[in-house]
Amino acid sequence: MKTNKPVELRKGLIASSLFLAACFLFNLSLLLLQAGPSRGETAEGQSRDFVVNPYIQLGNNPSLMTREKLDLVWFSLDPDGPWQVRYNKRAIEPRETRRVGMMAGHPFFKHVATLDGLLPGNQVVYEVTRKGRTVYTGSTTARKSRDQDFSFAVFGDTGAGSFGQRKVAFQCFQKKPNLLVIPGDLVYDRGRVSEFLSRFFPILNSARAGLNTGAPLMASTLTMAVLGNHDVANCDYRGTDLNRYPDALGYFIFFEQPLNGPVRIANSRNSTPLSGSAENQLDFIKAAGKNFPATANYSFDYGNSHWLILDANGYMNWNDNQMLDYVRKDLKKSKAVWKFVSFHQPSFSVDRVHFTEQRMRLLCDIFEKEGVTAVFSGHAHNYQRSYPLKFAPNRNKTDGKAIMNADGTVDGELSLDQKFDGQTNCSPRGVIYIISGAGGAALYARADAPPEAQRFNKVFKGDCHSFTYCSVKGKQLRFTQVSEDGDELDSFSVTKGSQP
Structure with a gap:
């Protein structure tokens, strides 16, 4: 039986063995051989304590704080400890340890420890211990305050297990960004837990840094994720079939x-649609906890910047008043100097594969009105930069809604700031649309479209992976696009408050 009715968790829900057993139907020893870094290799030696090494997350802390917090997350096959995290002369236990699946007949556990009381911008050295034995060491930087300089990196379409992905992870790690944003398609081909364990974490959270291995990027850098089409186990947006892919999402x-x-309720309007048996859906919802579907759209602050993260998949209705109000209010209330937006499917792209997917143009006029500097996307496996631009979508004369054509295109009035060069003129008149989708997947060529249809594009690089x-x-703000070999592909600057 299939169902798409809203599903809410009830107390006492017990996860069925169907989801838990089906999640990881592959041999554990083979996984550990293929994904060596997931064994918890540390400077002190190798450990089999981890399925996924510890990595840094923001948790439910969207706003800046005088004393910052970060979540340290790791996965293991054994909940028994005691597990502890030591940092800043403190020793804490995980605030959460719960079973989320099965691996080769063994329960699979998620651990979350909250590092609090952190001074903004300070280095944090942490140790994870189990039964009094140090099994992992790492360091990170507490979230920066409004008056502290910071750096961030962006690359999407990454989890292909490719050499290019490894090189991008390594080169990005060398830059030591404070923040990493991944604009969708985190892992191929279906966003499954098993794929994260084989193609994502072993490279982006490798125990050792190298061109052939990747880097411990997520162990040191706060990483924020964006939902892409491959992350929901489908490309046609008909829903995630949890019978076919029990370890999806x-x-x-x-x-x-x-x-x-x-959006807080599963299978409600503008949430990732689930299909499959009610039993499988409930099992997934329990495993995801509060994260589903809430973290598909969210916002956060970092330094003097505000970030709005949106789900751009085809099941979303970005003409829905609830969603439009969310975008407007979120951007309007922020007093940050810099406002950035990130979603997977780009508003403006000249790639051959996704040229007609223009649904996110429905939001362009809101971005312009609320002072967004740049929008970061992926989906197109290359690097693209638009001119600073303003776009007003055509609207229905009856209800005033922006119009999307049957083929996914959105027509409207486009104006370009071609005087902006980012060198002598650093004050863009409009929003700059960046596609940084060359994070590891097979690269895309430019579209065979008329020049008039591509006139918004300023820079296109499709012959190498980059970030x-x-x-x-x-x-x-100084922007640089860096190749997988560490070469500069593009650069420009933006200055707030100056006049061209």
């Missing part, structure tokens, strides 16, 4: 992110 299992989005690196110093 790993996004909601692995990432601890703010719960300030507008975005930005440094923010007060009202100055």
